[in-house]
Amino acid sequence: MELPDNILIVGGGVFGLSTALSLSERHPNKQITLLEASPTIPNPHGSSVDTSRIIRADYSNPAYTKLAAAGIKKWRNTEWGHEGRYTENGLALVYTEGNFDSENYTRKSYENVKKLLEEEGEGSESIAEKVVYLPDKAALEKVVPRYAAGMNISGGYFNRGSGWGDAEAGVRFAKKKLDEMAKVVVRHGEVERLLFDETSSSSSSASQRRVTGAILKDTANGTTSTITADLIILATGAATGRLVDLRGIVDATGQVLAYINITDEEQAQLAHMPTILSFSTGMFIIPPRNNLLKIARHAYGYLNPSDVPVPGSSQTMRVSLPVHDLPIPAEGERACRQALREMLPAFAERPFARTRICWYSDTPTGDFLITYHPSHPNLFLATGGSGHGYKFFPVLGDQIVNALEGRLDPELQRLWKWPDQQEQREGSMEREGVKFVVTRDGSRSGKVGMILKDELARSSRL
Ligand SMILES: Cc1cc2nc3c(=O)[nH]c(=O)nc-3n(C[C@H](O)[C@H](O)[C@H](O)COP(=O)(O)OP(=O)(O)OC[C@H]3O[C@@H](n4cnc5c(N)ncnc54)[C@H](O)[C@@H]3O)c2cc1C
Incomplete structure (x- = not known):
């Protein structure tokens, strides 16, 4: 064209x-x-x-595995990844017992990354060295001893070929x-x-x-x-729904991030750790840089219902849009604390240097x-x-x-x-009489449809 x-x-x-x-x-x-x-x-x-940001080819859908692997090659081998823009530290993907979505996602993802390596001509020994199956918590403890302490893990795998940017x-x-x-x-x-x-x-x-x-x-x-x-x-990322009517197609969801100041010594100890991500809780920790340790959650997130004009019309519509410079709700803070208690207990009570709500531009799938x-x-x-x-x-x-x-x-x-009309209907849920997108790709956890202002109001009453 x-x-x-x-x-x-x-x-x-x-x-x-x-x-x-x-x-x-x-x-x-x-x-x-x-x-x-x-x-x-x-x-x-x-x-x-x-x-x-995590850089992984670990996807349950092989199309993303393949595209992400092409991306990783560029991060690894070209100037995209130079000067500390890419670090290949490995990723442990884990799940907890009874959480079938995250177990399913992790197992498919494990198969996909192995299959891709096979297609790229890697021998089975080399694949087994690069992608390590973790049948239980004891296996995780062997690969990433620091992280496993209090975690309720029933399985997962470790991919040495993943990194962060x-x-x-x-x-x-x-x-x-x-x-x-x-x-x-x-x-x-x-x-x-x-x-x-x-x-x-x-x-x-x-x-x-x-x-x-x-x-x-x-x-x-x-x-x-x-x-x-x-x-x-x-x-225009998470703000696109302000310019185009994307009801049932894309909504902004807010995700919690918290940062902790760490000493030079702690930085040196943690810098070479793998990343850990639990699709069961959504919590993840990426190794720190510049004495700042981040803990974050990949979940259904918060909605911020906002009334804006329907583009090209005199009507208004209610959609979830990003809002900045707000504290994180107490429930998000608790989730970060709990994850630290489980993954890196030595930092569990350290005050957060700063927090942020970062906005996903979420689609139903x-x-x-x-x-x-x-x-x-x-x-x-x-x-x-x-x-x-x-x-x-x-x-x-x-x-x-x-x-x-x-x-x-x-x-x-x-x-x-x-997406067609039926997909738009099926990918939404109703809150306050309005339909909002819910991302059901198997990687999300937590409560569905939390409203940011309600959660913040609840936090201020605590
Ligand atoms: C907390 C968090 C963690 C994440 N973790 C990972 C991860 O580990 N791995 C990974 O691969 N991805 C991750 N992502 C996803 C990834 O970061 C996003 O998919 C990606 O960065 C989105 O890019 P974007 O260009 O769509 O959005 P943005 O970076 O938000 O860019 C959109 C730009 O459009 C501008 N804009 C908006 N409206 C207008 C307007 N009306 N006029 C002019 N300009 C406008 C905005 O100012 C903004 O700069 C994460 C995202 C978040 C929020």
């Missing part, structure tokens, strides 16, 4: 930057603009920016690469709303209205500005949303990271451009398509 000349990418996180890099490499003569709301890239509030450094690197290529104009400003072609609105093609550009939010001096484009790519909008032929969405998009940074842009050009691998096309 021929792409138009004037292309606007909105969003300067993993999805937007990787798209900009691949698009400008493959289409050097197009006029490409990347627009980011934050005055800086990396955006400190962006979901792509943090101390660390410094997520702020990764974004900084991609932006630097983009600046060096000097093909993309980077602008800062927040899209208030998209502009639709009014000439088609009263015709029979009203359901196929083109977008013509975007109106930017008032600047400090009270003026507004407009950017026009022939093709708009929304890579946990699959990305990388596709043209069904009603707006020149509007493309590259979002739905669902808490696992970072690791694909070096390879994601190529896939997004494949999708833009209409030549995405059929399996990825199936996974990343716009």
Whole structure:
């Protein structure tokens, strides 16, 4: 498919930057603009920016295993992973007794990573050395003795070929690469709303209205500005539901993060530990960097119901959108403490230096949303990271451009398509009379549908 000349990418996180890099490499003569709301890239509030992100090919779906393995090769062997942006420390994936979803996910994932190594020509001895099955807690204790202390583990496996990335450094690197290529104009400003072609609105093609550009939010001096484009790519992460009606398709869910200051000595002791992730509790610990130890939860998360205009209409809709600079609710804090008690008891009572709610852009299946909008032929969405998009940074842009050009691998096309009505209904749950997305990809745990403001109110009464 021929792409138009004037292309606007909105969003300067993993999805937007990787798209900009691949698009400008493959289409050097197009006029490409990347627009980011934050005055800086990396955006400190962006979901792509943090101390660390797990980089694993350990997926229950072989399509993600394969793509993540291609990403890991780039992290491992190219400048993407240089200067501490990638560390290969291994990952222990574990589950607790009676949690069938997480056991199922972990077992499938174990089979997938082994199969991939076989396909890559590894011998069985080498595979057994790299991917170690952990039938019980005793086996885990042998591989990662420090972590296992109080954990209620019934099984899992350890993959030496997984690692973690410094997520702020990764974004900084991609932006630097983009600046060096000097093909993309980077602008800062927040899209208030998209502009639709009014000439088609009263015709029979009203359901196929083109977008013509975007109106930017008032600047400090009270003026507004407009950017026009022939093709708009929304890579706006968890905030995408403000610009496009994504009810039943994508919702923002808030996830808890807490950080602890550690000494030089503790840093040295923990730096080479593997990462540990329990899909049963969602809790994970990635080795620290710069004397900061992070503990986090990958769960159903908190909803932040917000009333916003339905794009292109005078009605309003209620969707979950990100909100920043809030404390974490007491229930999230307790979960982090409990996980520390189980995994690293020596740190269990140390005060948190800071906490954060970080926003996933969640879809019902946990699959990305990388596709043209069904009603707006020149509007493309590259979002739905669902808490696992970072690791694909070096390879994601190529896939997004494949999708833009209409030549995405059929399996990825199936996974990343716009869901039909039935899928939208089935992927949602009702809270406060409104339907919200629930991600049921087998990797989530905890309470479904917690409302952030209620949890914070409960915390303040404690
Ligand atoms: C707590 C947490 C832990 C995670 N852990 C992992 C992990 O271990 N491994 C992994 O692979 N992935 C992980 N992820 C997922 C991964 O980080 C995300 O999938 C990915 O970073 C999402 O990138 P993005 O570009 O969609 O979003 P973002 O990085 O949020 O970028 C979107 C950008 O769009 C901008 N924007 C939004 N609205 C507008 C607007 N109206 N106008 C202009 N600009 C706008 C925003 O300012 C933002 O900078 C995690 C995510 C979180 C939140």
